[in-house]
Amino acid sequence: MSIFAIELAFWQQTIIKMVVVAAVIPAAALVLGYVFLLKMMSFMQSRLGPMEAGPHGTLQLLADGLKFLQKEDIFPDKADRRLFALAPVVVLVSTFLLFVALPVSPEGIVARLDTGIFYALAVSSLSVVGIMIAGWSSANKYALMGSLRAAGQLIAYELPLVLAVVGVVIQAGTLDLQGIVLAQANGEIFGWGAIGNPFILTQFVGFAIFLTAVQAELTQPPFDMPVAESEIVGGYQVEYTGFRFLFFFMAEFGTAFVFAGLASVLFLGGWYFPGFDT
Amino acid sequence: MVAQNIAFGVMVGIMGLSAIRVVTTRNVVHAALYLMVVLATVAGLFLLLGAEFLGITQVLIYIGAVIVLFLFGIMLTGARIGKEKLLSHRNKVPALMIATVITAVSIYAAIDYFGADKLPEETRTSTKEVANSLFSQYIIPFEVASVLLLAALIGAIVIARREPHEENLTK
Numbered sequence: 001m002s003i004f005a006i007e008l009a010f011w012q013q014t015i016i017k018m019v020v021v022a023a024v025i026p027a028a029a030l031v032l033g034y035v036f037l038l039k040m041m042s043f044m045q046s047r048l049g050p051m052e053a054g055p056h057g058t059l060q061l062l063a064d065g066l067k068f069l070q071k072e073d074i075f076p077d078k079a080d081r082r083l084f085a086l087a088p089v090v091v092l093v094s095t096f097l098l099f100v101a102l103p104v105s106p107e108g109i110v111a112r113l114d115t116g117i118f119y120a121l122a123v124s125s126l127s128v129v130g131i132m133i134a135g136w137s138s139a140n141k142y143a144l145m146g147s148l149r150a151a152g153q154l155i156a157y158e159l160p161l162v163l164a165v166v167g168v169v170i171q172a173g174t175l176d177l178q179g180i181v182l183a184q185a186n187g188e189i190f191g192w193g194a195i196g197n198p199f200i201l202t203q204f205v206g207f208a209i210f211l212t213a214v215q216a217e218l219t220q221p222p223f224d225m226p227v228a229e230s231e232i233v234g235g236y237q238v239e240y241t242g243f244r245f246l247f248f249f250m251a252e253f254g255t256a257f258v259f260a261g262l263a264s265v266l267f268l269g270g271w272y273f274p275g276f277d278t
Numbered sequence: 279m280v281a282q283n284i285a286f287g288v289m290v291g292i293m294g295l296s297a298i299r300v301v302t303t304r305n306v307v308h309a310a311l312y313l314m315v316v317l318a319t320v321a322g323l324f325l326l327l328g329a330e331f332l333g334i335t336q337v338l339i340y341i342g343a344v345i346v347l348f349l350f351g352i353m354l355t356g357a358r359i360g361k362e363k364l365l366s367h368r369n370k371v372p373a374l375m376i377a378t379v380i381t382a383v384s385i386y387a388a389i390d391y392f393g394a395d396k397l398p399e400e401t402r403t404s405t406k407e408v409a410n411s412l413f414s415q416y417i418i419p420f421e422v423a424s425v426l427l428l429a430a431l432i433g434a435i436v437i438a439r440r441e442p443h444e445e446n447l448t449k
Contacts, residue, residue, distance in 0.1 A: 080359045083307070114405050115334050122334045125342030129314065132349045136307060139359050148353065151346060158342075175405055 017110045021099050028257035029250040030061050037253075071242035076139055079239065083137035088240065088247035090130030095254040097123040102261045103178045105271050116177035117165055120262060121158070124217070127251065128154045134248075135236035146235020150219060150226030157216035157223075164210040167203050168266045177262075181270035198269040207267040214259045218252060285326055293319040304362055306352050314345045328402035 008016070038060060042049030050057030075081055101120045103109040113119050128151050135147020169175055172183035187197025200207050216223035219235075227235040237248050264270060296315040303309050317340040324333035367373070412420050 078359060080305075080307075083311070113330070115330050118331070118338075118405075119334050122338035122342060125338060125346075128346050129311075129341065129349070132346065132353065133307075133311070136349075136353050137359070144353060148350070151350065155343075155346065 021096055021110060025095060025099060025254040025257070026250055029253035030065075032253040032256050033249065034058060034061050036256075065246060068242055068246040073244070074239075074241045076239050078139040080137040080139070083133050084239075085244070087130050087134035087137060088244045088251070090133065091127045091251040092247045092254075094123055094126035094130065095251045095258065097126070098255065098258045101177055102258055103181060103265060103270060104261070106178075108271075109178060112176065112178050114176055116175050117169065117180070117262070117266070118175050120177075120258075121162060121165065124255070125154075125158060127255070131236050134240070138236070138239040140239055142234075143236050143238045146226055146238065150236055153219065153223065153226055154217055157213045160209050161213040161217065164203075164206040164213065165266065167206045168199050171199055171202065177265050177270075181265055181272055184269045185272035195274040196269055196272060198267065200267040203267060207263070210263055210266065214256075214263065218256050218259070220256075282326055286323070289319045289322045289326070305359075306362070307349070310345060310348045310352060313348070314341055317341060317345070327397075328400075330402075331405045331408045 034057075038049045038057065050060035053059040053063045075084060098120055100110045101113050101116050103112070131150045131154070132147050135143045135145075135150070138144070168180060172180040174180060174183065184198050185196045187193070189195075189197050189201065219226045227237065237245060240248060293316050296312045296319070300309050300312040300316065303312060317336065321333045321336035321340075324330075324336055
């Protein structure tokens with residue numbers, strides 16, 4: 001890490017990296033939550049969405065977050081208290097771990113792992129355990145059904161996700177995410193290397209499958225059966241309030257952000273911009 | 279090496295305590311989750327030895343798949359919250375004895391074989407080396423294992439899937 005030509009000790013680098021990850025995930029969750037959950041959904045339903053808090057309601061989620069922090073920390077009467085408290089943490093930790101392997105610039109990566117994308121897929125499956133614990137420990141049939149639905153769907157769509165990634169890994173010849181970016185940056189299309197060789201050109205089907213599977217992994221519409229509000233009133237999250245619910249919310253949109261980053265790294269060339277040196 | 283030794287001690291401590299809790303806890307879901315902690319620390323030990331690919335595979339398969347399958351089974355068959363009285367087994371004492379004997383034998387075998395051998399300073403193996411050895415030196419066991427797994431997979435599908443005429447019979 002030598003962006004400003006300063007050499008830092010390992011522990012200094014580690015602290016900076018931790019602060020950056022701890023700041024990026026909630027910020028990304030806020031932005032994505034605002035753009036997609038509040039605004040895009042509203043426009044699709046011919047309404048304006050939040051307009052009062054800040055210009056065009058941009059501060060709405062900050063206000064919501066503060067509101068969540070003030071709420072009472074409610075445990076259901078018959079819940080398994082320790083597991084009930086643990087579940088949102090497990091889900092959120094999985095999101096933070098995912099971000100570790102994502103490269104954002106030649107030097108900007110928390111840890112350059114030899115197993116890059118394999119690691120990302122492994123830690124993303126951790127959230128399934130968190131969701132199952134959440135559903136079971138709530139002592140609520142709706143929550144249990146929701147968590148079983150969610151876990152079933154998450155496991156099922158992991159398969160197309162992995163298979164879409166396999167094509168990229170074969171073409172790049174490495175599992176390392178930074179290596180995949182470099183393979184695309186230094187690639188050539190029929191001997192013409194001006195824009196590198198983004199894998200979306202050769203693996204368009206894989207790209208489409210990846211995005212579809214990610215949509216299902218995030219339990220977003222049209223794959224929102226696990227949280228179907230009309231049937232099981234929010235699924236595994238039904239008993240959660242206050243900052244524990246906020247954890248789930250942050251994990252959901254933070255993971256959306258990281259998966260968008262992964263899709264960009266795998267198929268669109270990552271941080272490489274044509275014309276600049278790698 | 280001191281940092282590694284401390285990390286090893288911490289992880290083995292967590293692993294041992296969780297392994298004991300797996301069998302002493304009175305709740306099936308808690309047992310499955312303690313087992314998850316044990317398997318996670320095994321992944322940690324692999325990472326400590328520099329076997330990155332193996333450690334990540336451990337997380338993917340044991341935590342992402344096996345434990346999730348356990349939880350599925352347990353939750354679908356109605357695990358209760360709180361303590362269960364019937365979870366303890368009559369053959370506790372013989373089981374404990376057998377476990378002690380197996381532990382003693384494996385410890386003796388490990389000490390007898392390795393003696394005072396020490397790990398080299400650099401034990402890191404890259405994914406490329408793992409792949410190369412899998413597809414050259416160990417190609418036959420690898421292929422045999424994959425055929426076996428494929429057979430098991432097809433067998434599971436055959437058992438789970440009912441033929442249309444069978445369904446008519448049960449009606």
